[in-house]
Structure formats: C-alpha cells, structure tokens
Amino acid sequence: MTVGDFVGEGFELAAGATAVIRPGTSDHWIVHNIYIEDGKPCTVRRVSDSYDIPITIATGSLLAFSFHLDYDNYFELVNGATTTIYVSYDGVSVV
Numbered sequence: 001m002t003v004g005d006f007v008g009e010g011f012e013l014a015a016g017a018t019a020v021i022r023p024g025t026s027d028h029w030i031v032h033n034i035y036i037e038d039g040k041p042c043t044v045r046r047v048s049d050s051y052d053i054p055i056t057i058a059t060g061s062l063l064a065f066s067f068h069l070d071y072d073n074y075f076e077l078v079n080g081a082t083t084t085i086y087v088s089y090d091g092v093s094v095v
Contacts, residue, residue, distance in 0.1 A: 001027050001093045010088035013042075013079040021089050022074035029069045031091035034062040034077070041080035042087060048073045067091075 001007075007029050011019040023029045036042045038060045046053045049072060056062075057080060069075060079085050 003094060005093040006090070007031070007093055008088065008090035010086065011077070013077070013085050013087060015079055015082050015084065017079050019077045019087060020074060021069060021077065023070055023093075025071045026095070027070065027093055028095035029091050030094050031067040031069055031075070031089050032063075032065065033090050034058075034065075034067075034075075035088045035090075036061050036077075037085045037087065040083075040085040042085060043078040043080055045076045045078065046073065047076050068094075070095075 013019055021031060034044065036058050041057050041059050043057050044055045046055055077087050
C-alpha cells in the first residue's frame, strides 16, 4: 500500500458480532468516516495491546472525524442491536 491509497470496507454484523478496522503490520491509516446504520447501537472501541477504550455507543455514522490507526492501535465495532446491522469505513493510507 502506498501513501494516498484509498482504504475502506463494509461489514454485515450479526447481533453481538465484532468487526475490526485494522491496518496491516507496516501500514498507517487515517480513517475519516465510520458509517453505522441509523438507529442501531454500535460500540466503537479503540484497542491496543495495553488498553481497550470504549469511545462511544453510536446510533448513527461518525462523519468528518480523523482517526489515526496502525496495526497496534485500531478500532473494533461491536453490534449492540438485536438484529444484523451494516457498517463501513473509509480513509487513506499515510505510510
């Protein structure tokens, strides 16, 4: 992956399931948007080897933010709804 490459993916999350937004071992990403189905609770957690911080329980998209992620510091999205939800993200590679 080179600087400026688009990063993004979509997930279908069953109730209680977890999706991971995590660059490869030598990559760094700036994630600009996390799209979460409106009205459905989804916990966004910042995770590393030494901590797991719940950032928010979102019931809609997180837009116009800039999250710096690398292999050791990444996000997990946990579906808190009782049904399947759809989530995705987009951003760019910076290393």
